[in-house]
Amino acid sequence: MYNNIMKEPIKKSEELINKIESSNIKQKPRWHYVLENIVFWSIFSLSIILGGIAFSIILYAIGESDFNLLRNLSSTGIRSFVSFLPFIWILFLGVSLMIAGLGIRNTKKGYRYSLLWVLGINILLSVLLGLLFFYTGGGQDIERIFAKRVGIYKGIEERKVSVWSHPEYGFLSGTILEKQSDDILLLEDFIGEKWQINIQNAVTHFGLSLETGEKIKIIGLILEDNIFTAEEIRIWERPGLRRK
């Protein structure tokens, strides 16, 4: 290309400037990039928070799943026990970690960190936050709200009730209505049926008061209709999760 007046070749730099000016090409404002960076950091932070919530719910579900019962469970019991595992929250945690990784990798200097490093940091932050949520009961509360609001989701509490509502297999649970004597409790299960529980030879777990209103789970045997002999009595909710 040539300059019409001087008849000299136009420098490429002039061509570039002419193109920018003639096409009125504008620069994107600085705030655009600041906002972009904020968006990616927010995606990262939000994903870490969601990952923390998911991790706390996984801890809650694992804590409530009574793994040591596996040997006592029949095939039906095992099925309901497996359905008790928090697959959805494990998936949710995985997705959160991935989104957090994408968020941080898209920040200004995110590319400098390896995938392994990013994943490690994400896991660490989610675990720390998850532990915090778990011990303050936040994760549990969110899970309950989730169970209440999302129709297709079966909450951990509901699953626990279904695992511990099989007196025919030796698993019973409910609320203590009355302590009739040192050896006999009156219990109302979660379906509303009343049971007389013989606790004379039962092993009671640490933290149990066996007072009216307390929720418990029992391993034992049905003696007669609505009479159950307890071999082991467990606390319904782990002490670390109970609040108030």
Place this chain on the structure above:
Amino acid sequence: MSVSKKVCEGLTDEDLVRKSLQNIEYFACLFERYEKKLVRYILRISSFSPEEANDILQEAFIKIWVNLNKFDDNLKFSSWAYRIVHNTVISEWKKSRSFGKDRNIKIDEEIFKNLPSEFDLVEKSYEKDKIAIIHKILNFLPEKYKDVLVLRFLEGKNYNEISDILRKPLGTIATLIHRAKKAFRKEADKKDISFNV
């Protein structure tokens, strides 16, 4: 009004970026400073003709202009410019691929046949034929290896700069260079040429 070459020479890239935001003439200085280097880089990593390379460079500099406010002082301008040029080459190559074009450079077979048998790839002063053989061998390598080798040995960039240009972690760059050197040596061996990589 154009800014004199002398004024530009006394300024760093980062100064020129700052001044370009106020006065577009300084942007011309930036372009002139990198024009030859970047056209050469485009030709090294692609099979585009010099004319096409110039068009790609112009397009890349328009992107640089549009995103000038994004430039981060913690990064070298040259790394940023190389990154944008690299990405523009890739996107242009993707567009042209549908017309049967590939990223591999075409080397004259005669030059290839008459090449000496031993080179030092780390050596900076290359003769035309040495560069030709290097390109030829690079063409047999996967793009990811070719990209790092061009940046490291032909463009003389250090690991940090390559990491910033390709937006990959430093460790990944080190691994890629290590593997690329091995692949390069293997390819050179197949052609009975010894390289000191």
